[in-house]
Amino acid sequence: MTIRLGGILFGLGITGVLLLWSLLPGALNFAFPTKPDYYAFQEKNIAPEGGFSFDGPLGTWDTQQLQRGYQVYKEVCSACHSLKFVAFRNLQEIGYTEAEVRAEAASWEVPGIDPKDGSVVKRPGLPTDMFPSPYANEVEARAFNNNALPPDLTLITKARNDGVHYVYSLMQGYNEVDPEDQAKSPDFETPAGLYFNEYFYNINIAMPPQLLDGIVTYSDGTEATEEQMAQDITAFLTWAGEPTLIKRKQTGWFVIGFLLFATFFGFMSYKTVWAGKKKKKGDVELV
Amino acid sequence: MSFAWANSYEPKNPFMVWMDEKLPLPRLVYNAIGAGYPVPRNLNYMWNFGVLAGFFLVFQIVTGIILAMHYAANTDVAFGQIEHIMRNVNYGWLMKYAHANGASFFFMVIYLHIFRGFYYSSYKAPREMIWLLGVVIFLLMMATAFMGYVLPWGQMSFWGAKVITGLFGAIPFIGEPLQVWLVGGYAPNNSTLNRFFSLHFLLPFVILGAVILHVWALHIPGSSNPTGVEVKKESDTVPFHPYYTAKDGWFLGLVLTLFAFVVFFAPNALGHAENWIEANPLSTPALIVPEWYFYPFYAILRAFTGDLTIPFTGIVLIEAKLLGVIAMFGSILLWFFLPWLDKSPVRSGSYRPMFRIFFWIFVIDMAALFYLGGAKAEEPYIVMSQIATAWYFLHFLVILPIVSQIEVPKALPFSITEAVLGKDEPAAQTAAEPAE
Numbered sequence: 125m126t127i128r129l130g131g132i133l134f135g136l137g138i139t140g141v142l143l144l145w146s147l148l149p150g151a152l153n154f155a156f157p158t159k160p161d162y163y164a165f166q167e168k169n170i171a172p173e174g175g176f177s178f179d180g181p182l183g184t185w186d187t188q189q190l191q192r193g194y195q196v197y198k199e200v201c202s203a204c205h206s207l208k209f210v211a212f213r214n215l216q217e218i219g220y221t222e223a224e225v226r227a228e229a230a231s232w233e234v235p236g237i238d239p240k241d242g243s244v245v246k247r248p249g250l251p252t253d254m255f256p257s258p259y260a261n262e263v264e265a266r267a268f269n270n271n272a273l274p275p276d277l278t279l280i281t282k283a284r285n286d287g288v289h290y291v292y293s294l295m296q297g298y299n300e301v302d303p304e305d306q307a308k309s310p311d312f313e314t315p316a317g318l319y320f321n322e323y324f325y326n327i328n329i330a331m332p333p334q335l336l337d338g339i340v341t342y343s344d345g346t347e348a349t350e351e352q353m354a355q356d357i358t359a360f361l362t363w364a365g366e367p368t369l370i371k372r373k374q375t376g377w378f379v380i381g382f383l384l385f386a387t388f389f390g391f392m393s394y395k396t397v398w399a400g401k402k403k404k405k406g407d408v409e410l411v
Numbered sequence: 412m413s414f415a416w417a418n419s420y421e422p423k424n425p426f427m428v429w430m431d432e433k434l435p436l437p438r439l440v441y442n443a444i445g446a447g448y449p450v451p452r453n454l455n456y457m458w459n460f461g462v463l464a465g466f467f468l469v470f471q472i473v474t475g476i477i478l479a480m481h482y483a484a485n486t487d488v489a490f491g492q493i494e495h496i497m498r499n500v501n502y503g504w505l506m507k508y509a510h511a512n513g514a515s516f517f518f519m520v521i522y523l524h525i526f527r528g529f530y531y532s533s534y535k536a537p538r539e540m541i542w543l544l545g546v547v548i549f550l551l552m553m554a555t556a557f558m559g560y561v562l563p564w565g566q567m568s569f570w571g572a573k574v575i576t577g578l579f580g581a582i583p584f585i586g587e588p589l590q591v592w593l594v595g596g597y598a599p600n601n602s603t604l605n606r607f608f609s610l611h612f613l614l615p616f617v618i619l620g621a622v623i624l625h626v627w628a629l630h631i632p633g634s635s636n637p638t639g640v641e642v643k644k645e646s647d648t649v650p651f652h653p654y655y656t657a658k659d660g661w662f663l664g665l666v667l668t669l670f671a672f673v674v675f676f677a678p679n680a681l682g683h684a685e686n687w688i689e690a691n692p693l694s695t696p697a698l699i700v701p702e703w704y705f706y707p708f709y710a711i712l713r714a715f716t717g718d719l720t721i722p723f724t725g726i727v728l729i730e731a732k733l734l735g736v737i738a739m740f741g742s743i744l745l746w747f748f749l750p751w752l753d754k755s756p757v758r759s760g761s762y763r764p765m766f767r768i769f770f771w772i773f774v775i776d777m778a779a780l781f782y783l784g785g786a787k788a789e790e791p792y793i794v795m796s797q798i799a800t801a802w803y804f805l806h807f808l809v810i811l812p813i814v815s816q817i818e819v820p821k822a823l824p825f826s827i828t829e830a831v832l833g834k835d836e837p838a839a840q841t842a843a844e845p846a847e
């Protein structure tokens with residue numbers, strides 16, 4: 125009895141406090157919702173026509189595309205970004221031979237130490253090195269980029285909501301401001317040094333447009349349109365973010381196949397074991 | 412423990428006879444989860460989740476120990492170490508995704524297990540102790556999951572830890588020194604990560620101990636059942652093995668198939684993208700929220716937006732943050748009192764027309780809290796979580812005691828046998844007391 129009385133008192137007390145001191149004063153705000161002034165410009169991510177080769181449970185890597193994406197990364201993105209969890213040796217997974225990887229690694233400069241005097245120098249990369257950052261440290265990175273920090277790209281497709289489509293969209297999001305949206309948010313502007321991009325979370329991004337048509341010349345002869353490069357770099361970064369993606373899906377089919385098989389037999393033996401113990405047709409309804 | 416008609420263990424081959432004399436472990440298993448344990452014959456699938464919870468506890472311990480072999484609790488390397496597991500350790504990606512989603516499935520299973528308890532009032536005498544131990548287990552699980560989420564040292568790890576440890580700061584007088592002591596500094600840092608790793612490794616074994624007590628306490632009265640009518644005689648029960656081993660077995664297969672779909676095809680669907688960014692104490696994420704299984708309690712915490720003041724004087728009695736903390740912990744601690752708040756003599760919700768309506772309203776309320784806990788802290792979500800929080804407390808503390816007082820329950824079947832077969836032998840209607 126005391127527990128129930130105490131319970132009722134505590135319950136009424138805490139709801140009373142909640143309703144009178146939190147809900148009532150707060151209800152005023154309810155009438156005036158505030159939204160950031162750039163929300164009108166935000167667009168939903170787009171996907172390439174036909175999707176990516178690695179989409180869906182049956183997806184696979186398109187190594188040709190990954191190699192094109194690698195070329196875009198090397199010639200465009202790596203000027204400002206790094207891939208600190210990806211090693212050159214991993215390129216073997218996207219179809220380069222061991223010798224090609226060694227040559228490819230050597231074409232990059234990574235921080236090293238002079239074996240003679242111990243001074244900090246640049247040396248050619250080895251297959252075991254990680255993709256380097258072009259900057260010595262964060263201060264230098266910011267100094268070169270209008271105080272913005274280019275993020276490491278290893279996990280970019282996982283570190284954003286719907287990240288694969290986000291990267292694909294962002295690369296093509298440097299569009300004209302829609303006058304209708306501008307009318308909805310008249311105060312909105314893009315400050316000097318920033319660029320309007322309707323997929324970026326606060327619309328103005330410090331990275332300038334990158335994938336200008338023809339900025340790379342693909343070694344496999346594919347035409348380097350903005351859309352093509354956006355697709356290729358997205359595929360490459362998806363691979364960089366999760367090289368085990370396809371193996372994971374393939375393992376999944378195997379495991380699920382086994383589980384369905386085991387569950388089916390489990391169910392059959394359950395039926396056999398219980399035969400006769402269950403209520404039969406015509407019996408009174410079980411409540 | 413167990414009923415008079417339980418099968419008794421009779422070892423047949425000489426080795427088992429020898430074993431039974433020296434260490435009667437097979438006998439224990441036989442009587443606890445074998446043919447020697449009679450269980451009501453009418454259990455529905457809601458009674459499968461206890462065994463499933465046990466499975467996921469063991470699963471988390473096994474995957475966790477493997478991950479711990481490759482992890483390093485140091486803020487400089489922890490994030491990279493997870494990437495090392497994902498990329499370089501053989502099937503490391505599988506261990507990491509299985510462990511992260513295993514926690515989610517563990518909580519899903521536990522929520523269903525708890526809601527079974529709410530609906531069939533499994534917390535009522537003679538099963539109060541099972542319930543009380545269950546609440547202790549749930550609290551331990553929450554602590555374990557919270558600390559585990561900090562280990563990858565992503566953005567949500569860090570900021571989630573900061574928000575939750577910051578709650579201790581709301582306690583008057585001792586709050587701030589207590590918080591600094593618990594965290595090992597003013598914000599989560601390397602000491603925090605180390606102690607969280609240590610505790611995250613320890614607590615699952617404490618949970619395991621509590622589960623053993625939980626199941627021991629269960630074996631005194633035996634399981635309840637969907638009618639809530641206690642077992643009276645042999646025809647009300649079936650031996651656990653093979654009947655429930657078969658039922659639990661195939662159902663485990665079904666749940667594991669679902670689990671495999673998530674692990675292999677959508678392993679990040681239940682998590683936050685933000686946590687794939689390394690922790691940065693200088694950059695606050697736009698939205699700090701815990702994992703989905705904490706959402707209802709996070710919604711309750713955030714519902715208190717105003718200080719409790721004496722009107723027109725501006726004197727603050729209790730700050731909003733402290734109110735939120737009291738409500739959040741209170742919302743779970745009140746489960747301890749449930750056996751004494753709900754005094755209806757009828758157990759099963761199926762025979763309680765009024766309770767049943769409020770039960771389903773409560774389910775909707777909980778669903779709302781689940782949604783609101785992950786929503787942005789802006790209108791209309793704030794007002795909605797305030798209403799849902801108010802209902803949560805009213806349901807347990809006001810509605811339940813009153814309903815159990817005034818409601819007229821439906822007629823109960825005489826026995827489980829009658830409930831299953833539609834009729835029971837009057838001659839056999841002699842009640843057998845469960846013998847210990």
Ligand code: HEM
Pocket residue numbers: 457458459460461462464465466468521524525528531533534538541542544545546548549618622625626629633634635636
């Ligand atoms: C690691 C976590 C847990 C494990 C392994 C576990 C295990 C079990 C098992 C095996 C049973 C018997 C089968 C069944 O009724 O489903 C059971 C029954 C029960 N559990 Fe748990 N449990 C856990 C957590 C909890 C929690 C968090 C609660 C409540 C807050 C709880 C409350 C109960 C109750 C009341 C029963 C008796 C149900 C009845 O017979 O009607 N358990 N538990």
